[in-house]
Amino acid sequence: MTTLKQARGPQPDQPRLSLAEVIETVTDGPLPVRFTAYDGSAAGPPDAELGLHLLAPRGASYLVTAPGDLGLARAYVSGDLDLAGVHPGDPYPLLRALEDVRFRLPPPRLLPVIARSLGTELLRPPPPPPQEALPRWRRVAEGLRHSRTRDAEAIRHHYDVSNAFYERVLGPSMTYTCACYPHEAATLEEAQENKYRLVFDKLRLQEGDRLLDIGCGWGGMVRYAARRGVRAIGATLSREQAAWAQRAIDEESLGGLAEVRFSDYRDIKESGFDAVSSIGLTEHVGVRHYPAYFRGIRERLRVGGLLLNHCITRPDNRMRPTGAFIDRYVFPDGELTGSGAVIAAAQDAGLEVRHEENLREHYALTLAQWCRNLADHWDACVEEVGQATARVWGLYMAGSRLGFERGGVELHQVLAVRTDGRGAAGLPLRPWWDG
Known part of the structure; x- marks a missing residue:
């Protein structure tokens, strides 16, 4: 040939x-x-x-x-x-x-x-498939990215697909963030429950404490904390997520302790929280907005209050595009940087970082299970969202799994505390999980 x-x-x-x-x-x-x-x-x-x-x-x-x-x-x-x-x-x-x-x-x-x-x-380039979100940020001033309106649009594009679709892909936990596997043979549900336990323990939450969970998704962390006597407020920009989460709260009779609001996290007015969890939100914030993001979290914490920031990161701290497929089909306006940049931004905002760890391999295992769920429920998923959208998800999750396996992306949990200005935080010398 x-x-x-x-x-x-x-x-x-x-x-x-x-x-x-x-x-x-x-x-x-x-x-x-x-x-x-x-x-x-x-x-x-x-x-x-x-x-x-x-x-x-x-x-x-x-x-x-x-x-x-x-x-x-x-x-x-x-x-x-x-x-x-x-x-x-x-x-x-x-x-x-x-x-x-x-x-x-x-x-x-x-x-x-x-x-x-x-x-x-x-x-001659054909029109792209309708599932593709046009990258309008290239035609507007950079400062307009991550405005409240743009963020709400980006979240709706990805998360307001169909709760029934997510139930089939994510499983009963309805948790769309990296699980933490106690061992490789653990089920997805065991690993997601273990992730919430890990976050709960790192935040040293106790009955009667107040937790703010920003970017709360379907309320998994909120309900986990409320079952243990913690008063928890969650915030999400997805109307579908908020409605599903509030129904789940009511079904578990947790309404006296738990609440999920259809709200921008920046609109939460309460303060004095014992802890703030941010599980999978930082990817949507925008690196330029990290200073305001972490300052806002610090202002909502009491002195001695803890932040657990859980987010996808790069293996280095250089800024570069997320890639055309991810930007147009999966996470419009999403931005990633390294854990060093995340930690530096938290420190510059006045939070003292106490612990961090990388759960990269755990996310590869999580994505593998999500793909199996999608394959096992393929016909029902296609009926729910259409073949094109189902194909987007299979491609995106399988590709992401490969990225986490190869180290092209990572998942970091960063624990930080608001001190009293003189260095006092009221924390033990070493957390028990750190040996």
């Missing part, structure tokens, strides 16, 4: 090129999986168990006109690309096989060859 990678430019007598040859121009290195296309062409190892099958011209246009992995995601989400050898709810084995493959735009010198071989329409 004469590949476009070998071509040096359009030649009058050059034969027409197949879709497989065109696809080779947008990949660096040999394909480790089998690629087949609707024109009958193929590339990659003939005996590969895993593969990609291109079904329609629109999918080919996505692959050729969108940079990086975005084109692959668009073709897959739109239904123009099928995966072979994996379940759509858990495409992890295929993503692992493609881990070292880099997708790019075809070189400009080869565009005339592609146009002559397959038609100019192939080079």
Whole structure:
């Protein structure tokens, strides 16, 4: 096969090129999986168990006109690309096989060859799938990112999908954050319960204490604390989450102790809390807003009150984009930085950091179970949210699992305290869990 990678430019007598040859121009290195296309062409190892099958011209246009992995995601989400050898709810084995493959735009010198071989329409970018959120931040001043309106829109895009969908994927705990596995054979529910226990113990919560849980999701931490006599308030920007959480509180007869508000965490007026938990919120705050975020938390704590900040981080403290697929399909406006930047921002806001740990491997295990849940309940999930959205979730969770396994992303818990200004915090010399 004469590949476009070998071509040096359009030649009058050059034969027409197949879709497989065109696809080779947008990949660096040999394909480790089998690629087949609707024109009958193929590339990659003939005996590969895993593969990609291109079904329609629109999918080919996505692959050729969108940079990086975005084109692959668009073709897959739109239904123009099928995966072979994996379940759509858990495409992890295929993503692992493609881990070292880099997708790019075809070189400009080869565009005339592609146009002559397959038609100019192939080079015209189709509209993206409707599940894609346009990155409007590129067209507005940077200061408008993470405004209250923008944050509410971003949260609605991701979290107001369907409570029934989340129940099937997340399981009975309805907890959409990293679990903490007491051992590798633990169930997801055991690990999520253990995570709440860990947070509760780190915050030294006792019956009668007051807890504020910001970005509380479906109220898992709020209800865990309330069952143990703690008065807990949760805040979420997702109306669907708040309604589900409040029903769960009522069903457990915890209304005298627990409350979940459909509210921006910045609108919580109460103060003097014994503890604040932030489990999976910092990713949505925006790095530029860390100073105000941590100052606001400090102002809501009593002297000696503790903060447990649990968030996804990078393995370094350099700022860079989250990636087109994540930004457009999963977490619009989401930002990540390293644990060092998180700790520094907390310290600069007047909080004294006492403990931190990385639960990276635990998140890989959590995501693996979420993918299994999605695969096990695939038909019901597709019926609930549609095939395109279900495909987005399978792709996103399997890809994230790979990232946590390989160390491209981490999960850090940071424990900090508000001192009295003279260094007194009323804490023991060493916490019991630290040995």
